[in-house]
Amino acid sequence: MRVTASAPSLVALPQSPLTDRPLPASTAHSGAAPRETSQEQTVAPADGDYSDYRVVPARHAARWLGSAVSVLLLLALAQSVLGNPRWGWPVFAEWFFSEPVLVGLGRTLLLTALGALLGFSLGALLAAARVSRSPLLASLAWAYIWLFRSIPLLVLLLILNNLGYLYETVWLGIPYTQLTFFSYPTTQLISPFMAAVLGLSLNQAAFSAEIIRSGVLSVDQGQWEAAAALGLPRRRQALRIVLPQAMRTIVPTAFNDLIALAKGTANVYILALPELFYTIQVIYRRNLEVVPLLMVATVWYLIILTVLSLVQSQVERRYARGALRQLPKTWWQTLRPGRHRLSAPTAPAAAAPGPRAAASAWQSRAGGGEVRVHGVSKSFGHHKVLDDVSLTVPAGSVTVIIGPSGSGKSTLLRSINHLERVDAGTIAIDGELIGYRKKGQTLYELKEKDILRRRVDVGMVFQQFNLFPHLSVLENLVEAPVAVRGAAPAEARALALELLARVGLSDKADAYPRQLSGGQQQRVAIARALALKPKVLLFDEPTSALDPELVGEVLDVIKELARSGTTLIVVTHEIGFAREVADHLVFMEQGRLLEQGAPERLLSAPQHARTREFLAKVL
Numbered sequence: 108m109r110v111t112a113s114a115p116s117l118v119a120l121p122q123s124p125l126t127d128r129p130l131p132a133s134t135a136h137s138g139a140a141p142r143e144t145s146q147e148q149t150v151a152p153a154d155g156d157y158s159d160y161r162v163v164p165a166r167h168a169a170r171w172l173g174s175a176v177s178v179l180l181l182l183a184l185a186q187s188v189l190g191n192p193r194w195g196w197p198v199f200a201e202w203f204f205s206e207p208v209l210v211g212l213g214r215t216l217l218l219t220a221l222g223a224l225l226g227f228s229l230g231a232l233l234a235a236a237r238v239s240r241s242p243l244l245a246s247l248a249w250a251y252i253w254l255f256r257s258i259p260l261l262v263l264l265l266i267l268n269n270l271g272y273l274y275e276t277v278w279l280g281i282p283y284t285q286l287t288f289f290s291y292p293t294t295q296l297i298s299p300f301m302a303a304v305l306g307l308s309l310n311q312a313a314f315s316a317e318i319i320r321s322g323v324l325s326v327d328q329g330q331w332e333a334a335a336a337l338g339l340p341r342r343r344q345a346l347r348i349v350l351p352q353a354m355r356t357i358v359p360t361a362f363n364d365l366i367a368l369a370k371g372t373a374n375v376y377i378l379a380l381p382e383l384f385y386t387i388q389v390i391y392r393r394n395l396e397v398v399p400l401l402m403v404a405t406v407w408y409l410i411i412l413t414v415l416s417l418v419q420s421q422v423e424r425r426y427a428r429g430a431l432r433q434l435p436k437t438w439w440q441t442l443r444p445g446r447h448r449l450s451a452p453t454a455p456a457a458a459a460p461g462p463r464a465a466a467s468a469w470q471s472r473a474g475g476g477e478v479r480v481h482g483v484s485k486s487f488g489h490h491k492v493l494d495d496v497s498l499t500v501p502a503g504s505v506t507v508i509i510g511p512s513g514s515g516k517s518t519l520l521r522s523i524n525h526l527e528r529v530d531a532g533t534i535a536i537d538g539e540l541i542g543y544r545k546k547g548q549t550l551y552e553l554k555e556k557d558i559l560r561r562r563v564d565v566g567m568v569f570q571q572f573n574l575f576p577h578l579s580v581l582e583n584l585v586e587a588p589v590a591v592r593g594a595a596p597a598e599a600r601a602l603a604l605e606l607l608a609r610v611g612l613s614d615k616a617d618a619y620p621r622q623l624s625g626g627q628q629q630r631v632a633i634a635r636a637l638a639l640k641p642k643v644l645l646f647d648e649p650t651s652a653l654d655p656e657l658v659g660e661v662l663d664v665i666k667e668l669a670r671s672g673t674t675l676i677v678v679t680h681e682i683g684f685a686r687e688v689a690d691h692l693v694f695m696e697q698g699r700l701l702e703q704g705a706p707e708r709l710l711s712a713p714q715h716a717r718t719r720e721f722l723a724k725v726l
Contacts, residue, residue, distance in 0.1 A: 195399035202390065202403050211386030212407055218382060219369045219411075221304050226311025226368070227361070233316035238323055248316065255313035260374050263310060267302040268378050303375040303382075311368055318360045322353030332526055333573035337587035337639065338563035341555060347586065351577045354426040362419040366412050383407060429577040429619040475503035475674035476537045476564065476642030478523060483532030485518055485698075492518045493529070494698040500643075500691070502537075505675045507685040507706070510695035511721060516678040517570075519695070520645050523676065524565045525558055536564060536643060563591050566636030567645045571652055572628045574620040580607070580631050581616040584638045592639060599638070606634040610664050626657030630664055637668075644668065646677040682725055686710055694718045 188194060202208055236248035255263070271294035280287035297305075326349050334344040373384035381389070384404055391400040478500040485493040492515045500506045508516045521527040523534055525542040533550070534541045542558055543550040553561070575583055584603035588594040594602075607613050610630040620628055629649055636644055646665065650658040662684050669675060669688050679685065685692055686706050693703045694715070702715045710726070713719045 193398070194402065195396055198394075198396045198399035199402050199406075202400060203406070207381075207386050207390065208383070208403060208407075211381055211383040214381065215369070215372050215383040216411070218303055218307060218372045218375065219365075222307035222311050222368050222372070223365055225304070225308035227315045227319075229308065229312035230315030231319055233312060234319035234323065237316065237320050252313045252316055255309055258310075260306065260310050260371060261377055264302060264306040264375060264377055267297060267306050268299060270297050270302075299375075299378040299380045303372075303378055303380055307368065307372065307375075310371075311364070314364055315361065318357055318364060319353075321360070322355075322357035323349060325356040326352045327573075329569060329571055329573040330575065333567075333569060333575070335559065336524055336526065336562065336565075336567040336569075337635070338559045338591045339587060340559060340590070343590050347590075348575055351426060352575075355423075358419065358423050358426060362415060362422075366415055369411050369415065370408060426577070429575075429579075429621060474642070475672050477502040478643055478674060478676065479533075479535045479538075480519070480523065481533050481535075483519070483522060483529050483534060485515075485522060485527060485529050492698050493522065496532070496695075496698070496700050498693065498700060498703070500674060500676060502642075502674055503672045504690040505669045505677070505688055506691045506693060507689035508676065508678045508693045508695060509680065509682065509685060509721075513697075514695040515698040516695055517647050520567075520647050520676065520678055523643070524567050524645055525562060526567075541565070559591075563587075563639050564642045565645065566639055566641035566643070568629070568632050568636050568647065568649050570648045572620070572625075572632045574628055574632055574635070576620050579617050579619055580612065580623070583620070583631060584635050587635070588638050603634070603638055606637055607631075609667070610634050611660075624657060625653045626660045629653065629657075629661045633661075633664055633668070637673075641673065643674045643676065646675065646679070648678050648680065650679065650681060680725070682710070682722070694721065696721075 189196070233248045233251060236244040237252075239245055258266075271292070274293050276290050277293050277296050278287055278290040280289070330348055330352060331344065334348045339348065372382055375382055376385040376388065379385065387400045387404045391397045394400075478498075480496055480498040480500075483493055483496045484491065494515075496515070496519060498506075498519075508519070510516055518527055522529050523541065525534075528542065533543065539561065540550070541561060542553055544553055544557075545551075575586070578586065581600065581603055584606060585596065585599045588599040588602065589596055592599075604613065604616060607616055610633060612627060612630055612634070615623060615627065615631070620631065623631065629652075633649075649665065650661050653661060658681070662681065665675070665677065665684075666688055677685075677689075689706045691703065692706045692709045694701050694709065694713075694717075696717050702709060702713060702718045709718070710722065713722060
């Protein structure tokens with residue numbers, strides 16, 4: 108190492124030829140040889156700057172020893188395999204690229220591709236049926252999965268190959284009539300190849316359905332609720348929000364099943380179909396070179412599965428975006444360290460729109476809406492969560508709901524957004540019912556697509572943020588305006604950048620939620636809700652999941668929103684915030700609205716005994 112002295116009066120010390128360290132001062136001046144010491148002497152530079160020092164990585168002797176032993180074992184294994192003439196490597200080389208083997212290999216690859224395509228397509232439909240709200244569809248899907256997971260693949264292949272014995276023709280028409288659209292002899296239609304494709308596909312569908320269903324079930328329920336609260340259509344919720352997150356669970360198991368399918372094609376030998384394994388059997392029965400020919404099949408299977416494994420690693424990396432702070436290295440980056448970064452560099456956030464465009468985008472936001480809650484009741488089993496709650500929230504006001512845990516505050520908030528269907532009572536925004544359509548003296552419950560359409564006027568900020576982790580901050584904000592409001596992507600992006608600027612996160616547009624602090628995530632969640640320009644904005648304990656140091660930055664954003672004209676309904680335990688910001692304060696207990704009024708009056712002179720007891724504990 109060399110230390111450069113910063114003071115001009117100091118003289119650089121001579122270097123030791125062995126350690127490349129400066130010699131002690133006494134040795135340097137006297138010219139005597141350095142004394143051996145049992146412990147290295149460390150001298151810090153005068154200015155504390157170590158930038159000119161050479162860094163020597165720590166050495167791990169155990170790792171080197173383990174690596175050396177592994178190399179020796181691999182060399183011994185290679186010598187025993189390659190040096191043993193009984194393996195018949197000349198015969199292996201003769202047949203490895205022979206035409207019959209390559210034809211059989213092609214048929215194996217074709218069977219794998221068709222079985223995977225048809226099997227996973229049918230499996231996706233079965234998984235959707237199993238998680239659907241239709242008891243009939245769910246039962247039929249379960250019965251299919253139960254049946255085809257129970258039948259061994261060899262038995263299924265033999266049944267399909269002998270289907271002509273059971274049914275002479277395959278026909279399509281209207282039952283119990285003479286009208287026929289298609290008819291064909293079964294033995295000609297179900298050839299050995301067709302039987303193999305059908306058998307592999309039907310068997311694969313049963314297993315892939317459960318793989319896909321497990322991935323869907325692994326996605327947090329809050330993601331469904333956040334997508335629904337934004338008014339995203341059900342199809343877009345599934346394809347854009349849930350499925351990309353489910354793929355992190357689906358991909359490893361699905362590729363494992365795909366690899367099993369590739370090896371499972373060897374079962375079609377029972378149909379005398381000349382795929383790779385059957386072709387190898389035919390050859391070694393003729394020349395009696397069993398082991399070399401089996402090695403031909405083994406090496407080709409290794410190549411197939413190695414390619415699939417490499418593809419799997421890239422697919423997993425693709426769906427890991429947002430789930431990890433940094434993406435893992437690819438195999439190429441592992442081979443060439445130092446030439447690639449762990450993750451793509453974050454592009455600088457696009458410049459915010461000009462003052463005129465920003466003002467226009469923000470001022471075009473809809474004004475606040477009046478909320479009327481009338482006689483709302485809600486029960487979960489025998490537990491009554493809301494009991495005949497009635498409340499009027501004026502347009503553009505800030506209403507804060509307080510009360511002990513379990514008093515029904517969050518359920519009331521979710522009922523306003525129709526994330527919870529009430530048992531009795533109605534909720535209306537600007538006179539328009541949420542969840543129902545009025546016709547005469549009858550209320551008709553709306554279909555989900557109509558509920559989603561009305562829900563866009565009621566934004567919601569969740570306690571646990573519920574940002575979409577696989578989308579960047581900017582994509583989180585742009586998703587709903589484009590999909591629900593039909594905004595042009597450029598317009599939605601401009602508004603999103605303006606909103607990020609308003610919450611102080613302009614530089615985080617291209618970051619992923621996992622790369623943000625809790626307070627930053629909650630501010631992004633607020634901006635995302637505002638991107639739809641809602642009439643009413645609901646906050647479900649927006650600071651309860653935050654560290655005390657982060658509470659202030661979120662409350663500051665809500666205070667600014669309180670001056671914007673949007674109707675705010677906030678469930679919180681922050682009494683100081685309620686005193687400062689609220690126009691109207693509501694106290695709830697055991698599902699009932701016990702007391703309400705101006706914050707100054709309710710906090711200083713509560714009329715209900717339970718309110719006084721609660722405030723005495725929290726103030």
